[in-house]
Amino acid sequence: MPAPRLRPVILGTDLGVYSIARSFHEAYGVRSTVVANSPRGPINDSRIIDAVFTGQGSSEERIVQALLDVAAAHPGEQHLLMVNAEHEIDLVRRHRAVLAERYVVPFADDDVLAAAGDKVELDRICRRLGIPVPASRSVDLAGAGAPGWAPPALDLTFPVVLKPAVSAEHLLMSYPGKKKVYSAADPAEAAAVLGRIAAAGYRDVVVVQELVPGDDTWGRTVTCYVDRTGRVTMMASGQLILGLHAPTMLGNSATILTVPQPGLAEQAAAILRELRFTGFANFDIKVDPRDGRGRFLDLNPRIGRPNYYVNVAGRNPARAVVEDYCPDVAASGGRPGPGGDPADAAHQHVGVYSYLPWSLVRRYVPDPALRQRLAQVRRTEGFAHPLDYPADRNLRRRRYRALSTLNLVRDFRRYYPRPTETGF
Structure with a gap:
């Protein structure tokens, strides 16, 4: 009996998504199906991609249904789900049970994925294994909305780098001056950055690391x-x-x-x-x-x-x-x-x-x-x-x-x- 035909199905539209589709085409000569909210340059006008668009601002339920519809439209094929963004990994975690009925879902268990995506946990593991990491502190913004809250003092050598420990949540936020990673030359600038992130509504941990020099x-x-x-x-x-x-x-x-x-x-x-x-x-x-x-x-x-x-x-x-x-x-x-x-x-x-x-x-x-x-x-x-x-x-x-x-x-x-x- 011949092997089922492979159909990679990828969430997203960026350069990394196209690169995944290219890898599958180079290896197996197959087209990938990309499921995304709307068209975007890296995947547009491609001969190796079939695109399915769910509409701007689509809900998780709409995206999951689109994935299920793709699988239903191609019975007898082996559907392999690929994602390459933190918030999309979280989506798969939340809907893994229903997706796994139609897809090969090549991801670790939910608790392992959560630990792997947590910068605080990476710091703990590296220190336990004796692997070098920058000196760092974790600042929990859970209580940042309380009256009188102020960013804590940081006993680190400046300059420092600041980044949300759970990047998937921060990625979906929008606020003036937002950056993926911040730097601060002194304690006052670090406090200002923490205040800005807190004011935007982020209520998880921010990791503050001593900056490793070098271009x-x-x-x-x-x-x-x-x-x-x-x-x-x-x-x-x-x-x-x-x-x-x-x-x-x-x-x-x-x-x-x-x-x-x-x-x-x-x-x-x-x-x-x-x-x-x-x-x-x-x-x-x-x-x-x-x-x-x-x-x-x-x-x-x-x-x-x-x-x-x-x-x-x-x-x-x-x-x-x-x-x-x-x-x-x-x-x-x-x-x-x-x-x-x-x-x-x-x-x-x-x-x-x-x-x-x-x-x-x-x-x-x-x-x-x-x-x-x-x-x-x-x-x-x-x-x-x-x-x-x-x-x-x-x-x-x-x-x-x-x-x-x-x-x-x-x-x-x-x-x-x-x-x-x-x-x-």
Whole structure:
């Protein structure tokens, strides 16, 4: 009996969603169905995506029903649900029982997902395992609405970074001056930031960390897939070259050199074992120039927005999840994949993932040796743009990519006109 045809179904519309669809098409030649509120550039006019739009401001119930309708419209296929945003992971957690009747839902148990998405819990685990993290304090805003409330004093060395511990809740909020991640040069500025977040209605914990110095190029990233037996079956890592700096996009990597980071990858795997995590996970790490140690900043219980860097490193994340949850599909074949062990942290392809132009990137790399290495990779292989897929090129997509690049360049001029010693 032939294996059922695979149908990946993905929530969202951003560049990371398109990258997931591209991975499935590269590995198995299948189109993905994207379910989203409304059209958006990265997925528009694509030959590898079927889009289902639920309407702006759709309720959770409407989105879940759309997912069920997609499954019902394609009986006999194996439906694999993929999400790549914190609030969408929460949606799946709340409706897992009904979705699991029609979908393969490749996520860890709810309590594990909740722990993995909590920055306070990551700090606890790292300290227990002896993995370096920045000095930090947790500020609970649960009582911030009470009369006379004031932000507490922070016994930290400034400058500091402030970020909501439960980012899914904060992501859906809207208020003046909102940022994904804040920095504060002194206690007064930190108190002002905490007051602003509290005034917007956020009532959970804000993590305040001592800022690790260094420009963007001191950043590192590790992405893993852990199968249902707890075994890491895919791992990729790289050096951040340049991240986005618009207020709501801070922390998103835009250019990554896919050079192996085996020591950091082993520490990432240890954290996931401690959590008993399964599925995709992505870590943000920063090497401290003062001692050369990588300090773990964030764990995202998802594959992450710049996930196509994993493909540039010679791994295909679609294969990892399909081999785990859809073995019949995996056994039936697919397009030839790259050689080598996808879980080998020390050996991977060296390339550059980037959706920024070289003319911009080179201005933000202060180290001449690193700039020369990037230039050499560019000459020999080019930069891999996640939206530039040879099997999905057309005039409209090319036009969108050009306009998007222009907007990103403008954002850098406005928010980050030159590299700084802190990345802020």
